Amino acid sequence: MNQSGKDIKITEVCLRDGSHAVAHQFTEQQVRNVIRALDEAGMHYIEVSHGDGLGGSTIQYGRSLVDEMKLIEAAVEEAKQSKIAVLLLPGIGTVHELKEACKCGAKLVRVATHVTEADVSAQHINMARELGMEALGFLMMAHSAPVEVLVEQAKLMESYGAEAVYVTDSAGALLPHEVRERVKALRDNLDIEVGFHGHNNLSVAVANTLAAIEEGATRIDGSVRCLGAGAGNTQTEVLLAVMDRMGYVIDIDLYKMMDLAEDVVGPLIPGSQEIKKGSLVLGYAGVYSSFLLHAERAARKFGIDPRDILIELGKMKVVGGQEDMILDLAANLAKKQTVEAGT
Amino acid sequence: MNQSGKDIKITEVCLRDGSHAVAHQFTEQQVRNVIRALDEAGMHYIEVSHGDGLGGSTIQYGRSLVDEMKLIEAAVEEAKQSKIAVLLLPGIGTVHELKEACKCGAKLVRVATHVTEADVSAQHINMARELGMEALGFLMMAHSAPVEVLVEQAKLMESYGAEAVYVTDSAGALLPHEVRERVKALRDNLDIEVGFHGHNNLSVAVANTLAAIEEGATRIDGSVRCLGAGAGNTQTEVLLAVMDRMGYVIDIDLYKMMDLAEDVVGPLIPGSQEIKKGSLVLGYAGVYSSFLLHAERAARKFGIDPRDILIELGKMKVVGGQEDMILDLAANLAKKQTVEAGT
Known part of the structure; x- marks a missing residue:
């Protein structure tokens, strides 16, 4: 059980998962504004990549308005204390893009695979460590495999050098007791940190994240204003308010987060991040x-x-x-x- | 602990709490359409009243477009199986409006007071019982009183003849463990049913409602598409999907609820029911x-x-x-x- 909160590192994903919500049309100025505000609030990590990770800007996944390397560079320039992270899905992105992102100043990469396909992450995790980056593993659609498979795949990522593995609830299909079970199993079987990335399709992203934290997850993802695919992610500023109410001490300025949610990220939201039929059905069906x-x-x-x-x-x-x-x-x-x- | 779900009665509040979200401008046709769809889905109770309860249509609380008695009558006409409920805040509404609502066909009243002021509900609960209506108590701002005060006030309502008392989280300020504690205390100390009415200011309305159900609450409020004051309420169709996933058997048609959320209630939403700064601050501060x-x-x-x-x-x-x-x-x-x- 995590009691203090001081070991918890938050990664803000509104400029990566949120990229889906704006059809990958972030401008450089928007990215700079969001980074500056998050950096001033003391956000630990900020992920900047195409919604589908490095190399995602294709006809298949949707072309980005601005080359992501340019956005990463701009983000690194603006961030005084926050570290810039990138996402890489082997098959979409390659070690080539990883090296380039590293050159642009990215300090951390999450290497994401389907929950049963951790073996494709070996090369990318290795390369990230060689480059001196933090390398974390992201097991997507974590609800869809039995817990023992999740553990086995996470151990693979650990063996490749990952410094943490995330339970990634890509479909927003997990319920709090299921998150608890998965995080606990990873904590019991790994020597590295455990993380949680939630989606809000079933309206329990914040509750799931709290469950993960209570079971000892120390790497937590949030997205300001839920900006993300479908129903969006765990709403960062709400999560921080709830964590504060629960007694966790986090060195991120809550008021500044509330303000930037309203004034900086709010205006970027094209539609709304409510839970509509499509997202609900996907979360329900998983x-x-x-x-x-x-x-x-x-x-x-x-x-x-x-x-x-x-x-x-x-x-x-x-x-x-x-x-x-x-x-x-x-x-x-x-x-x-x-x-x-x-x- | 409630295991089966068969004792749980859901009250849909999108035509009452949701009235705030549309500045009390529901038309008779809109009400008829929503009632018909909810009734077909098998909703147990549907509350129809001004957002601030019977008699709320004033300059102070906002004038309704259509006289609420007319809306109640229309609702009763459309509902083949759902029962029509009303809300009454003593001081805003009186026994006069209660009698009138009963004449229009309302079968249930929730008499709502501040959590420390249950004594003002005696007359209205009495009258409702005399009229042959179900009479339930609603203790608002339930987060703001110590649990022992909540229990004492609920016992007062029980003594007046209330057939259930709700933990009403008006400010959306409660966290799941706090809901659990309150529902458990009421269950331990009352002989009548216990209910829960949530708001989503801290993004835990669904999680809070699950916690309430797990502790034995059998009267549950929801609002389709969250339609309600501020960040809105527990999203009914999402709650039902989650309850289904948890194994509770509820005799409400989930697909029909998803459909009406999209096609019937969706078009009524004026802005969006996202969690914005104002709602978050209110929930956080309580x-x-x-x-x-x-x-x-x-x-x-x-x-x-x-x-x-x-x-x-x-x-x-x-x-x-x-x-x-x-x-x-x-x-x-x-x-x-x-x-x-x-x-």
């Missing part, structure tokens, strides 16, 4: 957002509810790249529902 | 929203931060009607801060 469109198409074809497909996909723990099976699944579901309706 | 303006004025006058005033007011457990002391408090704080800055 599936990748990329399945939504496929499920809707298949549902139309077979005259069934797309939610039935998504929930089934969630149960099957389907991962990206398996979109083909959605049509088969929809056909089977339609048949089953016809039979049931007939009985 | 004060009435009516203090915000007074605090801002006093802060300007004495050159201090309004948040310092609000936090101090929260510590002092100031209640409505004591706004006069805000100027004195601000003057003292300004003096103290000058002295501290000088040392």
Whole structure:
């Protein structure tokens, strides 16, 4: 159990996960303004990358308005105390981009893989350590694997040299007791720090993060104003207020965080970060957002509810790249529902 | 501990607490549409009243577009299975309005008082029972009194004939462990049902509601799309999804709730129900929203931060009607801060 809060390091992701919310159209001036404000508030780490990590600016994932290396450089220039972090998904980003980000002044990289594919992170974690960067592992869709698999994959990342591993709730599908169980298992089985990255699809991102902290997680992600994909992330300024109320002592200025949430980040929000139907269904089903469109198409074809497909996909723990099976699944579901309706 | 969920009764408040969010401008057609959709989904109770309860349509609290008795009548007409509930704050509403609402077909009243003022509810709870209505007690700003006071006040309501008492987190200031403690104390000391009404100022409304349910609360409030004052309430459709994931069996159709949240309630939302600075500060400080303006004025006058005033007011457990002391408090704080800055 973590009692004091002094060991907890917060990473602000509104300029990375939040990049999804603005279709990767951050301007250099916006990045500078946000970094300056966060830096003045004493934020520990600020992640700056395309929403899908280094190298994500492609036609497939969405082109960034400004080259991310330019944004990283600008961020490093503005930050007097905050360290600039980057995200790297092996396969999207490579060691080439990692080296470049390091040259631009990034001090920390989170190497992110699907929860069952930690082995693809070895090279990138190694290289980051060689470059003198902090290298942390990010196990995405952490809800979709049994706890023992999560532990085994985290141990792989530890063996590659990761200095922390995050339980990454990419789909916003975890509930507080499930976060507790996962963080505890990692704490019990690793010698390195444990982190938590939450999404708010089920409106429990703050509660999940508190659960993680109570179980000893010391690396915590937040996003000011929830700015992030779908329902967004754990809302940083709210989390800090709650942590303060819980008695944790964090050296980040709460008033300044509230002010920048209103005055600096607020104006960047294009729509709203409320929990709408799409995000809720994804969190409830526990599936990748990329399945939504496929499920809707298949549902139309077979005259069934797309939610039935998504929930089934969630149960099957389907991962990206398996979109083909959605049509088969929809056909089977339609048949089953016809039979049931007939009985 | 509640295990099955079958005893849990949900009250939807988007047409009452949500009335604040639309400045009490609901049209009869909007009310009919929302009621019809909620009724089809199987919602247990739907509260229809001015945001400040029966009789709230005044210059002081904001005039309703449509007379609330007309809205209650329309709601009763549309609801085939859901029961229509009303809220009554003694002092704003009277037994006269209660009788009228009963004539219009309202089946349940929640009589709401400040957590230390349960005694003003006796007459209204009595009358409701005489009228054959369900009569429940609502202890507002429940965070601001010691647990033993909450228990004592709830027992008063029980003695008047209330069939349940709610822990009402009006300021959205409670954290899950605090909800747990309060619900448990009421469960241990009352023979009637216990309820919970949450607000999302600290982003833990769903987590608080789960905590309440786990401690045995069986009367639960939610608001579709969070529609309510400030940051809004526990988001009903999200809560139901989470309860489902937790294994509680509730006879409300989750898909229909998701659909009506998107298609029927969504279009009514004027701004957004995100957690912005004002709501966060109020939840963090635990004060009435009516203090915000007074605090801002006093802060300007004495050159201090309004948040310092609000936090101090929260510590002092100031209640409505004591706004006069805000100027004195601000003057003292300004003096103290000058002295501290000088040392």
